[in-house]
Amino acid sequence: MTEVGGFAQELRRWRTVRRWSQLDLALRAGTTQRHLSYIEQGRSRPGRAIVLRLAESLELTLRERNSLLLTAGYAPVFAESRLDDPELAPVREAIDRVLEGHLPYPALVVRPYGELVAANTAIGVLTEGAAAHLLAPPVNVVRLALHPDGLARRVENLSEWGRHVIEGLNAQALRSPDDRLDAFIAELRDYVPPMPYGPGHIGFAVPLRLRCEEGELRLITTLTSFATVVDVTLAELRLEAFLPADGESARILRLRAER
Template structure:
């Protein structure tokens, strides 16, 4: 008489899926989480049911986002540990004020706060140099700064090095999607890739991870470097998924143009 193999419970399957995706051995995961390989093996085979604290340790050891940690807790039968608040919530008012202060303090240079798929949350006054000449539909809420950056009717028509800079953006998004699978992000990557010119060999100005944005504006050509800052210690899903993108001048001419624009704006 044939016997059927009993399927491991949802948490066991999810733990194995994430461990495989992260290319982490049972021994390495056990070491990171402060437990034993035998115990991890028992969990993945459905022979042991971990407590809530152990689930959180395993999720943290795998480098999961707060959203993914909540999902793993649910798979194990526990309530989520991390809140997902609206940015309009009263309890996040101090955070909003801090973000406004950071954006204002970065002037005269552009800076934006965006969500995980490029959703614009906030920007400072210098954002106008990025949005200059963009089609009206790209600037209607909700604005997506990634689409604005690479769309032919957005910034792309003014980006001198669109090939190198655009590929840099796409590869960063693909790396994020590989680490934290997201069908919506995959769709966005496919859309944005279609905006770029055919792939060519890197030119002499290609600097690998440091691809400067060369952007034409009314006053001349800007050369900008970008920095990305995430809120790594956040314990709220919404905040953890935000990032601050700040643009810095790569030469004195760019700094002067942006200073003059800021003075005129004020």
């Protein structure tokens, strides 16, 4: 397959994933439907600028933008650093400060698929009692959360909260189709019990209700990304911070930190 043909096929695939017409994408990318049609038919070789504009308009991740550039015959433009590279030392320091600043509440940083990168000391409330095989590096915090030998055994509302976690991954899979992610979601579904949809059902976005030795914690989560970076590694990091949903949960977490 030629570079032009490969790019045309990949562009059509992404446009189909987004469920956009050629006109929709052309308007978003600041070009004409006629030009886009020629590109998708392989009749016009796109320049690097229009490839990047189309990738941005399609809301692709930096990794996906690099891949699209390659199919068009251009070198990737977004670097992919290692977290232990010296030039990322200021970023690592900033991450550590954010995690420490969130104490006494748990917070962690993960890579795609839930691989743990860093966490603060309050994370112990989420890992205590978990089987050793779930805590062996590299730790996958999503598997740890839903596995019967992990956090799940202490989650009072596993059906609702577990489905909330899985729905978040489903949304990611819709935006960025990935066979590996599909297989991971299928694994997680087996860990979460079915939930009857009775009259009291209010959806999956509910606080985590977690048993600990001091009582029951009710925790809500916030997700933060490095939205303005131009490095693939940093763009894929996610900060997940847990916050108490009531005064008693805040009190318990403060007491644990003091100990």
